Amino acid sequence: MSNPDLLLVGAGHSHLGVLRRWARGQRPPGRLALLSDSPHAWYAGRLPGLLAGRYTETDCRIELAPLCHAAGVELLQGVVTGLDADERRLALADGRTLQASWLSLNVGAAPPAPEQRGGGMQVLGVKPFAAFLAAWSEWQRDPQPLAIVGAGAAGVELALALAGQVPELSQFCAGALLEGGSPGLRLRALGHLRQRGVSGREHCPISHIEGQTLYSDAGAVWHGPRLLLASGSQPLPWLTHSGLVCADDGFIQIGRTLQSHSHPRIFASGDCASLPDAPRNAWQATRQASQLAANLSAVLQERPLARYRPPRQRALLVATGDGGALLDWNGWSAGGRLCGWWRDLCDRQFILRHQV
Numbered sequence: 001m002s003n004p005d006l007l008l009v010g011a012g013h014s015h016l017g018v019l020r021r022w023a024r025g026q027r028p029p030g031r032l033a034l035l036s037d038s039p040h041a042w043y044a045g046r047l048p049g050l051l052a053g054r055y056t057e058t059d060c061r062i063e064l065a066p067l068c069h070a071a072g073v074e075l076l077q078g079v080v081t082g083l084d085a086d087e088r089r090l091a092l093a094d095g096r097t098l099q100a101s102w103l104s105l106n107v108g109a110a111p112p113a114p115e116q117r118g119g120g121m122q123v124l125g126v127k128p129f130a131a132f133l134a135a136w137s138e139w140q141r142d143p144q145p146l147a148i149v150g151a152g153a154a155g156v157e158l159a160l161a162l163a164g165q166v167p168e169l170s171q172f173c174a175g176a177l178l179e180g181g182s183p184g185l186r187l188r189a190l191g192h193l194r195q196r197g198v199s200g201r202e203h204c205p206i207s208h209i210e211g212q213t214l215y216s217d218a219g220a221v222w223h224g225p226r227l228l229l230a231s232g233s234q235p236l237p238w239l240t241h242s243g244l245v246c247a248d249d250g251f252i253q254i255g256r257t258l259q260s261h262s263h264p265r266i267f268a269s270g271d272c273a274s275l276p277d278a279p280r281n282a283w284q285a286t287r288q289a290s291q292l293a294a295n296l297s298a299v300l301q302e303r304p305l306a307r308y309r310p311p312r313q314r315a316l317l318v319a320t321g322d323g324g325a326l327l328d329w330n331g332w333s334a335g336g337r338l339c340g341w342w343r344d345l346c347d348r349q350f351i352l353r354h355q356v
């Protein structure tokens, strides 16, 4: 393919929404392409359920080829290793380069890894999902004590899904468990974790790993063979060196039109972007899709761009790995099977909406 007019990079939540809208007939004119490192997009919300044995892999991912075909977008497969923002040129792991008149980045983020001194401990990040799932199935052949770093919604869901699958499970987080959640939600989550035998430690940032020992500033906090990283997120290294201006948190600084502050021909959305009042999660990335689709169409047709106002997320549903879920709604919490049914319905609808 010759250089596209617009290249969507990464099959994140925002780009899936863009493709869905274009498949419905709102496609702008021009040569459009999606670059993805995988033939499918994994849906993080169902990953804990997959690990708990509640879903199959096909329940948790969206095939990109039919969606791209319906949207009139060429699907390119490759792993980005570098970006020159001035030239809008991407370097791929296989040596190819790709350039486009307009770029849209929706490549997510990765959990930060503590410094590892010496070998001894096996360390696995929860992203990229395909690599994580392959390594996890290897680990499952020989279950060993496990520590999880991170106790946001993803970390708690993973701990509840994996408890019982390993001989001992410990969880560490830099702040409070489910920070930002209501006290009721936190109490309910603590109850579930205790019931499943997960030993947790809050306000315990992990500084480094030495051999098979985890250290915080206060000293050694855990000794064991395996560590799973599910904490916060940090920008992908190749974005940091791209020349794009980044915010204080290290992510691409964008404005209300979802364009980079420094390079307006580059859009960014979801976890890889930094926008005031827009927390980094799948819900927010999904909400950005409609604005992104409209603005990408607008630049290709030289129309004025609209401004995105991040909506406030009122409900949070945390899956408990047993078919139930915990609900946090404006500071009010609940839990049980009905919440689990609601959570499953939301996840199922997301997958179905993007299946062609």
Ligand SMILES: Cc1cc2nc3c(=O)[nH]c(=O)nc-3n(C[C@H](O)[C@H](O)[C@H](O)COP(=O)(O)OP(=O)(O)OC[C@H]3O[C@@H](n4cnc5c(N)ncnc54)[C@H](O)[C@@H]3O)c2cc1C
Pocket: 009, 010, 011, 012, 013, 014, 015, 035, 036, 037, 038, 040, 041, 042, 044, 045, 047, 048, 078, 079, 080, 081, 106, 107, 108, 109, 126, 127, 128, 153, 154, 157, 158, 230, 236, 269, 270, 271, 272, 280, 281, 282, 283, 284, 285, 317
């Ligand atoms: C286990 C788990 C459970 C979670 N549960 C929830 C939840 O219930 N609710 C919620 O709101 N959030 C949840 N999150 C957080 C959520 O997954 C992220 O906030 C969300 O996925 C971010 O979406 P995104 O569109 O920015 O990017 P992503 O969904 O991360 O997609 C990024 C895409 O870019 C691709 N990509 C990355 N690097 C490259 C590269 N170098 N080259 C080519 N392609 C690349 C990836 O393969 C992927 O397709 C969870 C996270 C985890 C880990």
